[in-house]
Amino acid sequence: MTATCIYMDNAATTPVDPRVAAVMVECLTADGCFANPSSTGHAPGNAARARVEKARAQVAALIGTEPAAIVWTSGATESDNLAILGVARAQRERGRHLVTARTEHKAVLDPCKQLEKEGFEVTYLKPGADGIVQPDAVAAALRKDTLLVSLMQANNEIGVIQDVGAVGKICRDRGVLLHVDAAQSTGKVHIDVNEQCIDLMSLTAHKTYGPKGVGALYVRRHPRPLMQPLIFGGGQEWGLRSGTLPTHQIVGMGMAYEIAGREHASESARLSALRLRLWAGLKQLGDVELNGHPTQRVAGLLNVSFAGVEGESLLYALPQLAVSTGSACTSASHEASYVLRALGRSDQLAQSSLRFSLGRFSTESDVDYAIGAVTEAVRRLRRLAPASVPG
C-alpha cells in the first residue's frame, strides 16, 4: 500500500530504527520485560524499572544532563504544555508575561493562547525573513514580570536553527526561565542544557527514529523551577507526571537517543549532501525559492516555494512522494502556513511550498526521483495555470 511511495516526511515523523524496534519488542510480551516499572515489590517490576532508568540516562546523556532531570511524558506536545502551563500556573504570583516567537509549533502557541485566557500576556516575536529570531529581540522583549521565554531550537517547517545558547545567557542574566522545544533538533544539533543555560527542554522520540507517543521534559534541578502538573495521579515522575510508565516506549526512546548521539556527525554530513543535491536539482525549475536561512539549518530539511502552482494540487500530482505542504493541507481552508507567512512570504508562495525532510533511510536515488517527479509536476501545473492578469 505504501511500498511504492518514497518517504520524505521525516519532520512529520520518522520510522523507528530497527535497532530501536528490537529493544521495544523485548518489553512487550509475557516472555519479555513487560511489567509495570512502579511495581518495585517484585522482580519483573524491578527489571522494568531498571530498563526505564537506563533509558533515562541515555536521554539525559544526549542533552548533557543528569538522569534525575528527565521527566517522561507522552511526547513533545505534552512536554511543551507541561513546561509552559506548568510554570505559568505555578508562578502566576511572580509574573504574568511570557515571550515566544510566531514561528513556534502549535504545541507552544496554543498553550500560550490558553494562558492569555487565564490572565497572562504573551509577546510573539516576529523572526527575520530568514526565520531567525535575534537574541537581541528576545532581550528587548523581556519585562520585569516575564516568567518564561519559549523558543524552539530547530523549526519543524523550515529547519532553521535558533541560537538558543545566546538566548539562554540573556535569560539567565535576567532571571527569566528558558524553555526550548527540541523536538526537531535531537540528533541533529548540538545540545548541552548547562552550557546553553536552558531550564526546560521538550523532547520527543518519534522525530529521532524512536516510537511515537513518548517524550520527555528536561527540568533543571538546581534550582528546580516551581511547576504545576497537567496530570495528577499515582505520583510517578516526582509528582510532575502521573501515569503508568510505558516501558517499551521509554526503552525505545532511550535507544533512539543513544544512537542519535553516536551517529549525529556522520548522519548530518550525509543528509547535508543529499539536501544540497535536492536543492540543486529543484533550482533548475526556475521561479523557486528556498524558505529559511540558507546555512543555519538542520541537515535534512528543505522547504521550497514554487511560484505559479497551487500547493494541494502539487501534492496531489506527486502521489509517489510523501512530502508535506506549507499549507495546512488537512484543513479545508486555503490557509497558508503561518510560519512562512511570519517570514514575509506572500500567501501564494507560502501556500505552494513543499517541505522535503530527508532522514536516516533516505538515499541518493530517492533524491533523484524526487527531483524528477517534482520537476514534471510543477511544469505540468504551471502549463495548466492561466497567465497572470493584472490585479
Place this chain on the structure above:
Amino acid sequence: MTATCIYMDNAATTPVDPRVAAVMVECLTADGCFANPSSTGHAPGNAARARVEKARAQVAALIGTEPAAIVWTSGATESDNLAILGVARAQRERGRHLVTARTEHKAVLDPCKQLEKEGFEVTYLKPGADGIVQPDAVAAALRKDTLLVSLMQANNEIGVIQDVGAVGKICRDRGVLLHVDAAQSTGKVHIDVNEQCIDLMSLTAHKTYGPKGVGALYVRRHPRPLMQPLIFGGGQEWGLRSGTLPTHQIVGMGMAYEIAGREHASESARLSALRLRLWAGLKQLGDVELNGHPTQRVAGLLNVSFAGVEGESLLYALPQLAVSTGSACTSASHEASYVLRALGRSDQLAQSSLRFSLGRFSTESDVDYAIGAVTEAVRRLRRLAPASVPG
C-alpha cells in the same frame, strides 16, 4: 532475570498479547505503517490514519458506542484527569461540586484534590465494608450544583464491581454527568455506555493485554459535555487532545479490545475457576480474610489479608511470586492501603494483604505454586512474630 518468577500482578499491568504485539510491530519500521496519521497529504499518512480509525472502531465497539466518541490519550490517568479537570474547569460557572468515592484510583482522587484548590467542593463517599458504593448513597450526595459524579467500575485493589448502570440512571435523571473509570473492567465486565447512561469513560490498553502508554476517553456525543483540554496544540482529536497519534500504540489497543470483546466470556469463566482454587488453598492457612464483596467482583482478582504477618516482609519472602501488597510498598512509610482502610480493615490487616491478579497467561500450576509459596511464607513469618501482648 524474571524467568523464574510467576506473574500474578495483572491488575498492575498485563503482558501484551502476542496477537497485539504482532500488529504493533507492523507499525514501527520503515517497511511498515509508520507514518504520522495526521499526514493525510500522502499515502503512508493515509494508511496510518486508516489503521487508527479502525482501532477507534474496535475500541468503540467494546463499550457500545460510535467511533467518533473515542478520544485517544496516553492512558487512564490522563483520561481521568481530562474528564474530571476538563469538565469542571469548563463548566465552573454551572456548578462547583463533584461526587466520587474514597476507593477510587489516585488518578481520580488527585485531580479532585486539585479541584478543591481551584475552588470546587468534592464529596468522597465511603463504601460499605464489602467495597460497594450504594447507588442510593450517590443519589443522596447530589446537590443542585453537582457537575459530575466519578465512579470506577472495577476496583484495582479489591476487584469489586460497582453498579454504574444504576448510578448512571440516577445521574441522568438529575442532569449530572457520570464519569466511569473502566481501566480495570474492559474485557472483564459488561459495558454499554448508552444502556448504562455513562457520559465519560476512561480506558487504558495495558490492563487488557494491550501496550502501556495509550488509552482513550469516551466522550458522549449527543449532547457532548463542554470540556477544557489538558493539552493544547496541533488540534488532534477534535481539539480535546493534541499531539501526534502513536499509530502502533493505538493499533495495539484496538486489537487488544477486539480480542477482549471476543474472549470475555470464556476468559472470565476460566479465571473465576482459578481464583476460587487459589482462595480455597489460601483459606487453609487460617486467620485470612477476603477483601471486598465475595461475588460482585472481577474474575481474576483476589485480595487477601493475612493476620499476624507484615506486608513488606511477606512480599519479600515470596521472591518467585509477582504479586502486590495492599500497602504502598514503594513508599517509605508503613501507610496501609487507603482502599482497604476505607473498607474498615484495621491498619494491620490492610497492611498485610496481598493482591493476586490472575490473567490470560495464568495457569493452574501457577495457582498451585502460589498456594504453596504463600502458605510457607506466612507460616514462617507467623512463627517469627512474637505472640501478641495486651495493649
Place this chain on the structure above:
Amino acid sequence: MQSLSYSPLVERYFGHPMSVGPWPPDAGPTAVGDAGREDLGTRVRFELHSDGGVVTGARFQAFGCPHTIAAAAWLAEHLPGRTLESANSMPILELGRLLDVPTEKLGRLLVVEDALHAAIENAGLIRKTGPQLNAEQAQGT
C-alpha cells in the same frame, strides 16, 4: 482529521484534462472569461469558441486545488454542443456533488462558475459586436 482523498472523477479530470490551455492565436474569435486570484488560491480562465449561439470549442486554464482543476476540465469538455444559454445555467453545485467536492470547498466552484459566466458573456458580446472585442479580451485587459 480529514484526508486528502479524491473521487475517481477528480482523479481522471485532474490527471488527464483535455481541452487545456489557450487557443492558438489563429484559431478565430475567442471569448475569454477570467475569475479569481492566485493569492487567494484559485484562478480560472475559460476560452470559448461559438457559432450561432452554440459553443463549438472550449478550453480552460486553472490555478487551484485538484477539485477546481477537475471542475474546470469537466466543464471545458462538456460545453461544446450546448447553447450559450444552457451553458450559462449549468448547475455548478451539482457538478460539485458529482466530483465529491467537500462542502467547505464549494466556494471555489463559484470562482469556476464566475469564469465560465464571464466567458459566456463575452461570447454573447462577440456575437453581437464581432471579434474586435475578443482581441482586446484575449490580451487580458
Place this chain on the structure above:
Amino acid sequence: MQSLSYSPLVERYFGHPMSVGPWPPDAGPTAVGDAGREDLGTRVRFELHSDGGVVTGARFQAFGCPHTIAAAAWLAEHLPGRTLESANSMPILELGRLLDVPTEKLGRLLVVEDALHAAIENAGLIRKTGPQLNAEQAQGT
C-alpha cells in the same frame, strides 16, 4: 520511585535468622523485652539469658519489615558474650548503616533498640532480685 531492594546482609539475616523464638520454659531465667505495636507495623521481642552480667544467650521474635527482622536477628546473634552494659550501648544507627536501612526506616530500628533495652533492663533486675521476676515477665504481663 524507590525499589524494594535489600542488601545481602538483610537477605541473609531475614532469610536465615538463627536465634529465633522463645526459649523453652525449662531454659532457665529469661529476661524479656518487648516494644512496638503490630498495628503500627513493627513489634519486636528479645529474650536474654545472662550470667554474671554477661549475655549467655539471646533470642528474638519480630513482626515487621525485612530490615526490622534482619536487625533483630543480627543483634540476637551478636549479643552473646557481651556484658549487659556493652549490649545496652550497641550503636543501633551503625547497625542500620551496616544493613543499608533507608533513612526513612531508621525509626523502626529504634523499636528494635527499645525492645533490646527493655530486655537488658529486665536482665539487670533478674540479676538483682532473682528469677521470680522473670517468670512473671515471660508470661508477658
